[in-house]
Ligand SMILES: Nc1nc2c(ncn2[C@@H]2O[C@H](COP(=O)(O)OP(=O)(O)OP(=O)(O)O)[C@@H](O)[C@H]2O)c(=O)[nH]1
Ligand SMILES: Nc1nc2c(ncn2[C@@H]2O[C@H](COP(=O)(O)OP(=O)(O)OP(=O)(O)O)[C@@H](O)[C@H]2O)c(=O)[nH]1
């Protein structure tokens with residue numbers, strides 16, 4: 001990846017004072033059980049994160065730890081087909097067949113310089129750790145893809161909205177993800193379709209660093225072989241991962257050497273554990289021997305930590321903010337400025353192929369209803385449409401909400417319509433570019449927020465409908481079961497009565513008799529009948 | 532299709548020690564045995580097969596390409612013969628491509644299920660011929676399902692696949708690559724898997740225990756040892772296995788098949804390292820006959836009944852369409868400052884109001900969920916009560 005020339009990254013790098021109060025966001029991505037949570041604990045040298053099915057209310061960052069939790073883990077995004085979240089719940093075997101969807105969480109901590117032992121207390125990083133749950137656990141993971149890219153895009157949108165606001169929000173938090181660690185499972189074979197697709201998608205919004213987790217699955221030679229295979233596949237499928245490239249003209253000798261070494265280590269392989277032995281070191285202990293995970297030559301964990309919090313922190317931030325974000329911003333604004341560019345810009349949006357809110361929502365909002373007069377607005381109309389609101393199950397509670405939002409939308413349209421009617425200039429293609437631009441940039445925040453609202457509303461409605469459906473189904477199942485049980489019970493009773501007097505021949509006929517007369521599925525009556 | 536040449540017994544599996552009577556039945560029942568492996572890709576299925584052959588049957592020629600094992604891309608059948616004393620058993624091992632690699636893994640079990648069904652089908656056709664001479668029988672007697680060693684649990688794809696297999700063949704779940712799980716992790720993992728299997732009513736193969744022998748008081752020393760062995764097998768299910776193709780010298784100076792790490796040597800045939808020996812014993816010794824008979828009597832019969840009854844069961848999969856409408860962008864550009872401000876103000880207010888409303892809405896959904904969940908729990912407890920009553924009645928009836 002090219003370094004942005006406007007930002008001499010190596011100048012900023014390693015300069016302590018630039019790090020003060022720095023915000024740094026990392027996302028952990030990878031299939032279920034690949035070791036994300038364990039790594040997160042190791043990274044922060046703590047036990048902040050609890051494992052799946054193993055819900056502990058801890059936050060036990062040790063006293064001497066340089067890590068302070070500022071905002072505990074919270075769900076920032078969630079989506080699922082059946083609408084019932086499983087995040088951080090106990091194991092429920094009776095529901096294990098349900099797809100968990102995807103949950104994205106964020107945890108904010110304040111840390112001293114973990115990579116540098118001699119660092120003083122002023123070197124504080126506000127570190128956001130974003131974790132993902134559910135990838136690889138669904139029969140169909142495309143939902144996860146969409147949710148993840150939407151999340152990343154939204155963080156860009158938030159910054160874009162903030163940048164274009166007239167009055168800045170002093171407490172605005174930049175949540176753009178600077179580095180994504182993609183965990184590769186130690187299969188021994190190459191990259192999978194899922195890995196390739198996901199890394200490709202994610203690399204539009206951030207630096208993607210693939211790492212091999214659970215490297216203790218491999219013997220020495222096997223690991224070397226596996227690393228080679230992965231890098232070969234990265235080339236073969238053109239996966240745009242972060243590479244430690246050198247620029248012979250720009251970089252000093254030290255940097256060149258460092259990057260070359262790092263490049264030769266890629267993909268980093270790690271062995272993690274958040275279990276301590278009696279000496280206080282993190283170990284994995286097996287019947288055939290123990291692994292001390294801090295032992296240097298066994299995994300690249302230490303190197304990786306240094307890269308993440310030391311040598312390349314600034315570079316990761318720079319590429320995300322100056323390159324990826326700028327691209328995104330240019331693309332987005334250009335689609336607003338000119339409908340003609342917009343036509344080509346549309347390809348970009350389509351390329352992203354995500355369900356992310358986009359300006360088209362706003363446009364379609366304007367275009368719904370009777371109002372169809374304006375050329376500017378009506379241009380490129382085909383394809384633009386209101387987000388479909390699914391009927392959230394015939395639930396009366398939901399309908400007032402829907403009505404309300406419908407009314408709201410209509411009101412919005414009305415206002416926009418009025419503005420447009422009263423301002424002939426808006427339909428004029430000859431307004432000076434400057435004014436146009438200014439107006440646009442000032443409208444952007446509102447547009448973006450509106451989109452977010454609509455997207456969120458849509459999602460909520462879907463989730464609501466889905467969860468209602470799911471619960472309904474489960475109730476029905478249970479009712480059926482109860483019904484059957486009741487039948488069996490009756491049958492048994494009769495058998496019991498009969499068996500004393502007559503032969504068991506009557507069983508079959510009494511069974512069918514029963515079925516005829518007893519067609520009720522009403523649970524209440526079954527229950528009350530029983531008691 | 533590769534064929535391993537006829538084997539010389541390397542170390543005795545003990546098949547020739549089968550009680551006389553059972554031995555005879557095995558011999559009559561076609562004297563062949565078919566095992567299949569399946570599961571997510573890269574879990575060591577191919578390696579396991581090679582391990583099984585190396586520890587049990589000697590390949591006369593080692594694997595052709597001496598590189599690392601490649602991904603399996605086709606169903607592959609290896610045949611071998613297990614010979615002990617006067618006993619001869621033909622063993623077919625079916626390797627399958629791993630699944631779970633794709634973004635959408637719906638129906639990835641289809642190939643495996645089809646294969647199992649096809650074998651039943653081909654057997655049935657041959658049986659229907661006037662001269663019932665069976666030439667070709669690859670009905671699968673045991674399917675080893677490889678579970679990824681996450682330490683967490685079974686996921687929906689595992690459950691669905693296992694359910695599908697369990698209605699067609701003897702299903703034996705195994706935990707793959709156990710050398711990456713600590714003992715603590717392994718025992719929790721086993722427990723969770725058992726819980727899910729039980730609750731989801733997945734029928735796995737369990738060694739039958741003949742209780743009548745015990746209660747009859749006719750238990751001989753031999754019998755009770757067998758029962759004890761079966762108990763042990765059941766307790767260690769799902770079997771935790773490790774696979775390898777290489778041999779190393781262990782600390783006792785013995786050449787063993789093992790995986791070598793800087794932190795130690797994982798011995799495949801060491802009971803304190805993994806359950807490989809238990810699994811092999813179940814497959815090729817103690818429960819060989821049970822597996823063959825139940826395939827014949829339960830699974831094949833079920834298939835026949837289904838086919839002859841002509842009832843075609845079809846599963847409709849409801850897939851939710853992903854809506855990614857192509858959207859086009861338009862711009863709007865309020866001109867007059869005043870209106871613009873008014874609009875902005877209005878917007879801000881709306882945003883606030885909407886956000887408030889969303890919060891309320893979200894809360895409502897949560898509340899509703901809690902309420903419904905409570906209802907469900909009520910119903911569940913009622914069902915449980917009913918179940919108990921039924922049980923009591925059944926007891927009384929006896
Ligand atoms: N062998 C080995 N096991 C590991 C390693 N890291 C983590 N594990 C174990 O793998 C299991 C799963 O690890 P988690 O960290 O919970 O995995 P995760 O990615 O957070 O899983 P989900 O939250 O389900 O997505 C745990 O039992 C860990 O102890 C490793 O480096 N080597
Ligand atoms: N740690 C560990 N690695 C294993 C074990 N068994 C196999 N492997 C390694 O896992 C990798 C994949 O093994 P395969 O046997 O090809 O896996 P597979 O299940 O056949 O894979 P597919 O054919 O793609 O489905 C190889 O590098 C093996 O060396 C094991 O028990 N433990």
Ligand SMILES: [Mg+2]
Pocket residue numbers: 036037038050051052
């Ligand atoms: Mg986790």
Ligand SMILES: [Mg+2]
Pocket residue numbers: 576577578601602603626627628629
């Ligand atoms: Mg294979």
